[in-house]
Amino acid sequence: MKVLAACTLVPILCFAFQDLGSKYGGMDWLTYDYTAWALMIAPVLMLVxxxxxxxxxxxxxxGAxxxxxIKIVAGMYGLWNIIGAIGYxxxxxxxxxxxLAILVGDRQMKKRASA
Known part of the structure; x- marks a missing residue:
């Protein structure tokens, strides 16, 4: 659960630091690219x-x-990455x-376990 929490919180914290650091801290190196890569890497780590x-x-x-x-976070990051795939x-x-592999795989594993 600790690794799942890290995969969930790191991209969100990157967004927060990017927004605060670029507006108030004068840190020009904090761009949206910094945040987008963390958002794209998190679902791959969650799949592993x-x-x-x-x-x-x-x-x-x-494991309930x-x-x-993991389903909630995968759905949330899936939505943001669809937007990222279109715009970034x-x-x-x-x-x-x-x-999508996480969402479909979870459902399939639960069906097989109950059968």
Whole structure:
């Protein structure tokens, strides 16, 4: 859960520091590129975390919180990366596919576990 929290919070904190640092701190090196890359890397790291913790998804008693949290974050980052793929870089498509893999994989694992 700590790694999932880090993957969730780091891009959000990058947005906050970019906004505050560029407006009030006079830090010109804090650009939106700095934030966009953190936003594109997080879903890929979450996919690795999802694959490594498949057993948590299959067992609803121990992994309900993990499953619910990773789905919410994957959906949120999937939406932001769709916008990023349109407006920033086509490399965000990799992050969108990672988010979709998490959302679809979670549903498939739960169906197989209940059957």
């Amino acid at each position: 975390l999802f694959i490594r913790n498949r057993e948590l998804i299959r067992n609803p008693r121990t 919180t993990f499953s619910q949290t 870089s086509w490399l965000a498509v990799i992050s969108v596919l990672s988010s």
